[in-house]
Amino acid sequence: WPGMYRSLRAEARKGHMLPMAIELDGQFCGQLTVGNIVRGALRSAWIGYWVSKDVNGMGVATAAVALGLDHCFGPVGLHRVEATVRPENAASRAVLSNVGFREEGLLRRYLDVHGAFRDHLLVAMTVEEVPGSVSDRLVRSGRASWA
Known part of the structure; x- marks a missing residue:
């Protein structure tokens, strides 16, 4: 954990990443990260x-992703946010669909997961798609609903 913490903090200081904790009723229960932040014409x-x-x-994940996207499209000033998800991960696919991501394609053998490169679906959203x-909207x- 100390090495990961130092890496996240260094990238955040450069403006390339936004690591965030997810809490429920004051208790840590997850992490949300916005990474590979690119400025300029791409803003992605x-x-x-x-x-x-x-x-x-x-x-909880749906709420965290929705709030993270609002931060990305608001104060951070991004135009596009992407996510990848393994095709068999129905729960995560539901989270991404519920917040409004649209599927763009299949990335074959995209990430090394447990020692093998696995396919992932690419989903994305642009600021114009969020009224x-x-x-x-959720x-x-x-x-x-917010308590």
Whole structure:
């Protein structure tokens, strides 16, 4: 963990990454990271996340990703955010679909996962596809509520 922490902090200081903790009721339960932030004409990044199994299925990941996207498209000033997900990961695919990502294609043998390069789906969203905020859209559609 100390090495990862130093790496995340160094990239964040350069403006290339936004590592964030996910908390529920004041308890740490996951991580959301916006990485490979590119400025200039592209204004793009990727978003990744994980949550503890104790909160799976409770909408925590969906809420975290929605709030992360609102931050990306708002104060960070990005135009496009991408994510990748393994095709068999139905739960993560649901999170990404629920917040409004659209599928763009299959990346064959994209990432080394457990010693083998695995296929991933590429999904993306641009700021023009978000009327208002992602989190507000989830609440209005009845797919989320804030306590």
